[in-house]
Amino acid sequence: MTPRILSVVCCCLWLVISPGFVKAFFQNETKAVRKESPPVPVDEIIHKFSEKEEEFRRARENYIYRQTVRIEVLELDGRRTGEEYFVVSDILFDNKGRRVEKVIKSPPSTLQRIILTPDDLHDIQNIYPFVLTTENLPKYNLTYVGKEKVDELDTYVFDVSPKRVEKDERYFEGKIWVDDLDLQIVKTYGKTIYQVTKKNRDARFPRFETYRDNVDRKFWFPVYTKADDVLDFPGNRVRVREVVKYENYKRFEAEVKITDVEELPSEKPKTP
Secondary structure (H helix, E strand, C coil), X not given: CCHHHHHHHHXXXXXXXXXXXXXXXXXXXXXXXXXXXXXXXXXXXXXXXXXXHHHHHHXXXXXXXXXXXXXXXXXXXXXXXXXXXEEEEEEEECCCCCEEEEEEECCCCCCCCCXXXXXXXXHHHHHCCCCCCXXXXXXXXXXXXXXXXXXXXXXXXXXXXXXXXXXXXXXXXXXXXXXXXXXXXXXXXXXXXXXXXXXCCCCCCCCEXXXXXXXXXXXXXXXXXXXXXXXXXXXXXXXXXXXXXXXXXXXXXXXXXXXXXXXCCCCCCCCC
16 A cells, blocks of 8 residues: 555544544535525515424424434444433323323433433423524524525525523524425524533533424424534543434324213104
């Protein structure tokens, strides 16, 4: 092997095992955003898709689905360590119409180098499937970036960041991709932003990417989230991979049973 070829091979191997390369690859940094002006004013696009997001939020509250969460600790070069958290649950309604989570499978966690906190579980439920409705739109700054293809979809790309970070609140910061026809978010990439306190100053949370898919030919629901990031804890660097799947969306139909029905008197005409 000549020195030049050896140099190229070594460079490629470094890229494969480098955490920085993993992050860059996951962020799809090679994709080019087209610097195109939209056909309508940006504020109008934001207004319309936030209204659609509100419709989506209300609609998803009436669906049941299966959620699978897998969190792994990896070596920095990607080798598996056997440390894993895995839960499969059904998001359902009880007989009083309240949203409940029924755990289907939950083997004992083998995580050692990281500890899952309530904030981690909150992010899985609320930040990963990020929704930007008319209600929470005033909390964020949005900057139009351009247009980009996501699979076969043409999308508007926006940078999103919180205007203020309030205590005990968690926010999204990153990019969103909005379908230019349905005007709904079809992809998000970013991280959680929060106010650092003495209690959480050593906590670290990964960047994540969430994809949505069309459900019932109307709404774009989250179906897949992946995070693969190196977290810089004090004195230790830990690579974490998270995969969340949302499957089998079905619209909830309440079962109504009618009992103790009293027969009404007939309306036959009286005989003279």
